[in-house]
Amino acid sequence: MNGVTTSVILDKRIQKKDKTYAVKLRVTHNRIQKYYPINVFLTVDEWEKVHSEKPRKTYKDHLLYFNEVELKARAVVKEIHPFTFTAFEKKFNQAPRSSIDVFSAFQSYIDDLLKEGRASTSESYLCALNSLKKRQEAKRRKKLNFWDVTPDWLKEYEKWMVAEGKSRTTIGIYLRSLRTILNNAIAEGHLDRESYPFGKRKYQIPASNNKKKALTIEQIGQLVKYEPQNKYEAKARDLWLFSYLCNGVNVKDIARLKYSSISNNKIHFYRAKTERTSKHDLQEITVVLLPEIEKIIDKWGVKPIESDTYIFGIISKDDTPEQELAKVKSAIKSINKFMDRIGKNIGLPFKPTTYFARHSFATVLKRSGAPTEFIKESLGHKDLKTTEHYLDSFDDDFKESFQKKLLNF
Structure with a gap:
């Protein structure tokens, strides 16, 4: 040679x-x-x-x-x-595939997300990148080539994350991020389509656990009737109920609501999650301004009322995407902290986090007989399967009540 x-x-x-x-x-x-x-x-x-x-x-x-x-x-x-x-x-x-690897591709994608103002998504990808780096360091490897990511490698990485105490939800998020990076690598010519490790008969990302995340209508009634012990509990409870009553709107979208979002006795908005990722067919979410919703706005809304003012003052006009993300996370942390106290005071067997408000909206509507298509539209979902993941499973009493109807001769 x-x-x-x-x-x-x-x-x-x-x-x-x-x-x-x-x-x-x-x-x-x-x-x-x-x-x-x-x-x-x-x-x-x-x-x-x-x-x-x-x-x-x-x-x-x-x-x-x-x-x-x-x-x-x-x-x-x-x-x-x-x-x-x-x-x-x-x-x-300079041989093919030597100039760029998984880590550098991840970082490039994260940089692009930050330029687009998608700080929350970039943070999720950064967590996935750090996990991959930690795994490679444990194997005494500083680099992860695209062609190293095989179905066997992914199975081993999943087992390692389980041993690290990661939930199925977190594992799924990290692996979907990695899948996006590999798809981009194929599009850019850094990886052969034949080497793609995901899919049938290859590696399939595990589905997350479908744990119950919804309150019953009776438990929500307890929250409404609860007498807050201080203004922090009062604000946390009211913002939780605002989310529940406004189609399960998440805290980031609550923070971005302006007084200009209200017109004709309705609240109109687009989900931040889809506003930057969906180029076409953006779905506007419309919420009827119920007296209970209006009362919460009157109580906690920023004064004086101006069309360009953020209603609840969680974020401000001059915030960078990173500052906006930090303020939204702080608001979520505060709401969850005081909702945990309220939950304990009324005897709930779990912490009624902001996430429960969205799932409770969907599940209570479903149990009231609302069509899934209507719930899908209200949540701003494009895919019916996404909506179905939000709907809590029916309890034994509910199932029994319908089984008994089979005998209503």
Whole structure:
């Protein structure tokens, strides 16, 4: 092979503080040796386990990666006539898929989200990126190539997240973020369609647990009748009820409501979640201004009333997307804190967070006989399946009442 030899070795010349050494690709030509790092660091004991007769788990992953690196190096060497280290380095480093990896693609996508003002979504992707980096660090790998993400790798990553105490919901969020990055990589030519690891007969993202997140109409009645012990409880309870009565509007959308959103005895708004992602067919959500809703606005709304003023003063006009996100998160934290106290005071067996308000709106309507299509429109969902996830399962008493109707001869 042009008088060139290649091998992956443990470079013991410099030991790190954690007792590891860099694993490197060694290329030898005319008795001259050059070493190229491959972003893996191992102890002597770990190196020996990688090269044991039957390496397992992480050690087997390392061995496969080392073999892949050496095969790639040999392929590059064969293309160089006459061989020079300069030509090798240029071609080896510029070989397809070497200039960009999963981590850099994630960061680029996060930067784009921030430029678009989508701070909340960017934060979610950053959490996924940090999780992936932590997993690779545990395997003593600093890089994650697109082609490393195989169905087996994804299964192993899922198991690792479970061991880390992550919920099925969180696991699903992280993996859907990774799936988006891989889809983008295919569109940009960094990954072959054949190497795509998601889908039937490959890897399927686990569905989240469908836990009950809705209050009964009786429990909501308890919240309405509750006498707050201070103004913080009063505001938290009222904003929770505002969300419930206004089609389950989330706190971010409550924060973005202006007095100009009110006209003809109705509140009109678009969900922030879909406003930036849906280019066409944006669905306006309309809420009838019930006396109970108007009372909450009169009590907590910012004065003086001006059309361009945010109703509840949670955010301000000059906020950056990052500042807006921080203020919304602070508002959610405050509401949940005092709703937890209220829930305990009235004997609820769970914390009635802001998330419960949205699910309660959908479930109470469903149990009242409202068509799912109407609930879908009210929530601002495009897909009926999304709406169905919001609807709480029916309890035994409800099922029994309908079963008894089978005997109403």
